[in-house]
Amino acid sequence: MADPTYSDERATNDRLRAQYAEIAQLAGGLAHEIRNPLSTICLNLDLMAEDFREAESARDRRVCQKIERVRKEAHRLQNILEDFLRFARVQEIKRVPSDLNVVVEAMRDFCEPQAMVQGVVVRTFYETGLPKVALDVDLFRQALLNLILNAQHAMPNGGEMILTTRHEGPWAILDVTDTGVGMTEDVRSRVFDAFYSTRPGGSGLGLPTTRKIVEAHGGTISVQSEPSKGTQFTIRLPHLGPPSS
Numbered sequence: 001m002a003d004p005t006y007s008d009e010r011a012t013n014d015r016l017r018a019q020y021a022e023i024a025q026l027a028g029g030l031a032h033e034i035r036n037p038l039s040t041i042c043l044n045l046d047l048m049a050e051d052f053r054e055a056e057s058a059r060d061r062r063v064c065q066k067i068e069r070v071r072k073e074a075h076r077l078q079n080i081l082e083d084f085l086r087f088a089r090v091q092e093i094k095r096v097p098s099d100l101n102v103v104v105e106a107m108r109d110f111c112e113p114q115a116m117v118q119g120v121v122v123r124t125f126y127e128t129g130l131p132k133v134a135l136d137v138d139l140f141r142q143a144l145l146n147l148i149l150n151a152q153h154a155m156p157n158g159g160e161m162i163l164t165t166r167h168e169g170p171w172a173i174l175d176v177t178d179t180g181v182g183m184t185e186d187v188r189s190r191v192f193d194a195f196y197s198t199r200p201g202g203s204g205l206g207l208p209t210t211r212k213i214v215e216a217h218g219g220t221i222s223v224q225s226e227p228s229k230g231t232q233f234t235i236r237l238p239h240l241g242p243p244s245s
Contacts, residue, residue, distance in 0.1 A: 035081060042078055045071040080205070093216050095134035097240055100172050101126040103137055104163055107144045111152075119158025120151075127166045131239035135217065143213040146206040147176045147233050153199055154180025154231060171219075172239040177232040183225040191223060 049071050052064035105124065112122050151161045159179040166173050183191070190196045192211045197204035214221045218238050225231035 038074065038078055038081060042071070042074045045074055093136035093139055093213075095136050095217065097132045098135040098137055099130070100133050100135070100174065100237070101130055101165055103135065103140060104144065104165060104174060107141055107148065108163060111145070111148050115148075115152055115161065118152055118155070120155050121158075121160050123160060123162045125162065125164045130165055131167055131172055131241055133172045133217075133237045133239050135237075139213050140217065143210040143235075144174075144176075146210045150206060150233075151176060151178035151180065151231070154178050154182070159230075167239060170238055171236040174235040174237075175232055176235075177230065179230040182227040182229050182231055183223075184227055188223055188225050192221075 045067060048067050049064065052060055052067060055061045055064045104126070108122055108124055115122050148161070155161070155178055161179075162175070162177040164175040164177070166175075187198060191207050193204070194208045195204040211221050214235055214237070220236045222234050223231065224234075
């Protein structure tokens with residue numbers, strides 16, 4: 001005979017999941033509805049700022065300053081909205097067997113020029129013959145980009161970012177390590193919370209999106225950090241078999 005308590009708990013969990021899915025769908029739909037008018041507002045504010053850029057009278061200069069403040073806030077809202085849409089879209093993924101080393105190296109090549117401008121040296125240590133993993137490459141690149149940008153923001157005065165791949169048992173592992181400002185235990189415990197950010201102007205959705213993408217691949221992500229010494233994010237992904245020859 002079925003345990004009635006277990007049946008009640010399962011029914012409650014199913015109801016909560018259905019409610020969450022409905023809320024997520026409504027939030028995504030609302031974000032899409034906001035997107036177009038917000039884009040129009042940003043475009044027109046850009047054009048107005050351009051019209052007043054060469055203002056000569058004191059009145060026009062004041063108008064220009066006000067337009068510029070509103071323009072910056074509108075673009076900040078636009079960035080938050082785009083981050084939210086990326087977060088909301090992580091549902092079904094299309095995975096193909098992929099070489100994790102190749103994916104990481106492509107992102108290093110993409111991000112290194114900006115890192116160098118900031119005084120950040122990028123070092124890589126790739127395990128030879130790493131087993132392949134099933135990846136939605138474009139989606140995983142977004143997850144990795146979020147980690148790389150987070151590392152760069154943690155090193156405003158330069159430093160080192162180290163990308164390391166390896167495998168342990170059934171897992172292919174990627175470490176993203178920086179020598180930046182590090183985090184307190186309170187910050188570290190909240191970095192994956194949606195909308196939590198210690199960076200002025202940050203949306204607080206980059207790292208939650210990364211975790212959502214990693215978990216959609218059947219993986220896990222963890223973080224170790226110490227103030228003034230740096231941070232290391234570790235992604236574990238199930239690999240597809242023995243190491244390549």
